[in-house]
Amino acid sequence: xxxxxxxxxxxxxxxxxxxxxxxxxxxxxxxxxxxxxxxxxxxxxxxxxxxxxxxxxxxxxxxxxxxxxxxxxxxxxxxxxxxxxxxxxxxxxxxxxxxxxxxxxxxxxxxxxxxxxxxxxxxxxxxxxxxxxxxxxxxxxxxxxxxxxxxxxxxxxxxxxxxxxxxxxxxxxxxxxxxxxxxxxxxxxxxxxxxxxxxxxxxxxxxxxxxxxxxxxxxxxxxxxxxxxxxxxxxxxxxxxxxxxxxxxxxxxxxxxxxxxxxxxxxxxxxxxxxxxx
Amino acid sequence: xxxxxxxxxxxxxxxxxxxxxxxxxxxxxxxxxxxxxxxxxxxxxxxxxxxxxxxxxxxxxxxxxxxxxxxxxxxxxxxxxxxxxxxxxxxxxxxxxxxxxxxxxxxxxxxxxxxxxxxxxxxxxxxxxxxxxxxxxxxxxxxxxxxxxxxxxxxxxxxxxxxxxxxxxxxxxxxxxxxxxxxxxxxxxxxxxxxxxxxxxxxxxxxxxxxxxxxxxxxxxxxxxxxxxxxxxxxxxxxxxxxxxxxxxxxxxxxxxxxxxxxxxxxxxxxxxxxxxx
Numbered sequence: 001x002x003x004x005x006x007x008x009x010x011x012x013x014x015x016x017x018x019x020x021x022x023x024x025x026x027x028x029x030x031x032x033x034x035x036x037x038x039x040x041x042x043x044x045x046x047x048x049x050x051x052x053x054x055x056x057x058x059x060x061x062x063x064x065x066x067x068x069x070x071x072x073x074x075x076x077x078x079x080x081x082x083x084x085x086x087x088x089x090x091x092x093x094x095x096x097x098x099x100x101x102x103x104x105x106x107x108x109x110x111x112x113x114x115x116x117x118x119x120x121x122x123x124x125x126x127x128x129x130x131x132x133x134x135x136x137x138x139x140x141x142x143x144x145x146x147x148x149x150x151x152x153x154x155x156x157x158x159x160x161x162x163x164x165x166x167x168x169x170x171x172x173x174x175x176x177x178x179x180x181x182x183x184x185x186x187x188x189x190x191x192x193x194x195x196x197x198x199x200x201x202x203x204x205x206x207x208x209x210x211x212x213x214x215x216x217x218x219x220x221x222x223x224x225x226x227x228x229x230x231x232x233x234x235x236x237x238x239x240x241x242x243x244x245x246x247x248x249x250x251x252x253x254x255x256x257x258x259x260x261x262x263x264x265x266x267x268x269x270x271x272x273x274x275x276x277x278x
Numbered sequence: 279x280x281x282x283x284x285x286x287x288x289x290x291x292x293x294x295x296x297x298x299x300x301x302x303x304x305x306x307x308x309x310x311x312x313x314x315x316x317x318x319x320x321x322x323x324x325x326x327x328x329x330x331x332x333x334x335x336x337x338x339x340x341x342x343x344x345x346x347x348x349x350x351x352x353x354x355x356x357x358x359x360x361x362x363x364x365x366x367x368x369x370x371x372x373x374x375x376x377x378x379x380x381x382x383x384x385x386x387x388x389x390x391x392x393x394x395x396x397x398x399x400x401x402x403x404x405x406x407x408x409x410x411x412x413x414x415x416x417x418x419x420x421x422x423x424x425x426x427x428x429x430x431x432x433x434x435x436x437x438x439x440x441x442x443x444x445x446x447x448x449x450x451x452x453x454x455x456x457x458x459x460x461x462x463x464x465x466x467x468x469x470x471x472x473x474x475x476x477x478x479x480x481x482x483x484x485x486x487x488x489x490x491x492x493x494x495x496x497x498x499x500x501x502x503x504x505x506x507x508x509x510x511x512x513x514x515x516x517x518x519x520x521x522x523x524x525x526x527x528x529x530x531x532x533x534x535x536x537x538x539x540x541x542x543x544x545x546x547x548x549x550x551x552x553x554x555x556x
Binding site for chain 2: 023061063073104107123124125127146148151158217
């Protein structure tokens with residue numbers, strides 16, 4: 001089954017566009033779990049079991065595991081095993097290298113870790129992304145306009161041509177063309193840029209868009225959902241990491257996470273209902 | 279001590295601009311080592327001991343370790359321990375994420391793994407690279423014009439303005455400005471583009487440039503060295519991975535690796551001598 005279909009199935013089953021970011025930082029863990037890297041698995045397990053019926057996707061960010069070296073990567077593998085394909089896993093690895101190296105990463109992420117999709121950098125071009133796209137049942141989400149302030153440094157540069165369109169629009173158009181060929185491209189557009197998100201949705205009507213940056217990073221949830229929804233009232237994965245996983249700090253932290261996840265999901269669904277032309 | 283100084287010291291001590299790429303693929307290992315991920319450490323150990331007096335840097339590419347999951351990352355840590363700072367280690371991780379995530383990666387790479395430098399993607403802008411630059415004694419090599427054919431897709435796009443200069447030239451100028459502030463930026467420019475390398479060296483006279491892509495990827499060694507040398511006849515790390523590490527296939531494979539490394543080093547030094555104005 002295609003990644004897009006697995007995502008649609010999870011969205012339908014849980015009535016959810018919410019992506020839960022699993023970005024463990026042991027320094028922020030509830031005291032009773034301790035701060036050893038081995039606590040990561042227990043922390044993630046409780047978050048997952050408290051939100052598995054509310055999420056359309058889980059997004060572990062590789063950086064928060066690499067911070068702990070091999071122990072972190074082991075914790076990531078155990079986290080994926082806990083999710084056990086009940087909901088798709090999008091590994092936020094922001095990967096991109098020459099062809100043979102991307103093939104090595106793809107083996108590690110799609111075969112060893114067995115995640116459903118990854119995020120990729122576009123700077124090195126199609127041949128750096130193709131090794132991921134060749135796994136027909138997996139997905140590759142291409143960075144277009146990222147949520148951080150520094151995204152202006154390169155992504156907003158204007159290209160030569162009568163329209164002088166920004167680089168990120170060109171990359172979005174490329175991704176749309178690559179998707180026509182491979183069928184498993186997605187996009188990454190920060191919730192902090194609803195105007196840009198709306199323009200990108202117009203250019204790429206059928207692509208799934210990962211939308212990070214609500215919550216701690218300051219993106220407006222309702223504006224982002226409104227801007228990103230496709231014609232079917234779906235097509236986006238709106239990610240919240242810190243806002244959900246650090247909602248509580250006591251022994252019942254996962255209950256607080258569930259409360260926030262439920263609220264985010266329902267607020268997004270309210271926008272979907274209001275936008276529904278039917 | 280600054281990364282640039284450690285690199286200069288290794289270059290002077292070993293009279294070398296050669297960077298040895300440690301990109302293990304167990305499928306290509308000499309038969310007697312076996313193909314278990316645990317063979318990676320023994321393979322690397324023999325390559326390292328056979329070349330440690332010929333290299334100015336070692337460059338493990340993270341992808342070839344991530345291909346084996348946590349076992350691969352453990353092998354990478356053991357490889358770094360074998361090198362034990364005798365020669366600097368540049369981790370080719372091609373990393374780049376929002377600020378807090380790049381901080382997590384920096385902890386993993388600079389504190390846990392304790393490598394001397396990393397490669398970074400520029401697409402997300404300065405705030406995605408800054409967490410690495412804040413480690414004053416480490417380095418961050420920014421992708422400018424990569425060795426792969428697909429580098430044309432994004433890096434060669436022409437920017438608006440009277441000169442219509444390509445994106446990679448703009449990024450090189452940005453990197454030069456960032457270096458003025460932090461002092462520890464390097465660049466990555468493929469040996470497959472000697473004309474572009476020469477133009478980038480003119481724009482960035484004082485930055486270290488990692489030059490991958492000689493050998494298997496088809497870059498001309500002499501042309502690349504000629505194009506990349508700085509005014510002191512140094513300033514480049516010319517990388518060869520597969521050409522060196524798979525030079526032999528028998529029990530004496532490391533001897534074959536040494537032979538190729540020595541030849542590459544001496545060919546580069548011949549260009550340096552011929553270019554020396556003195």
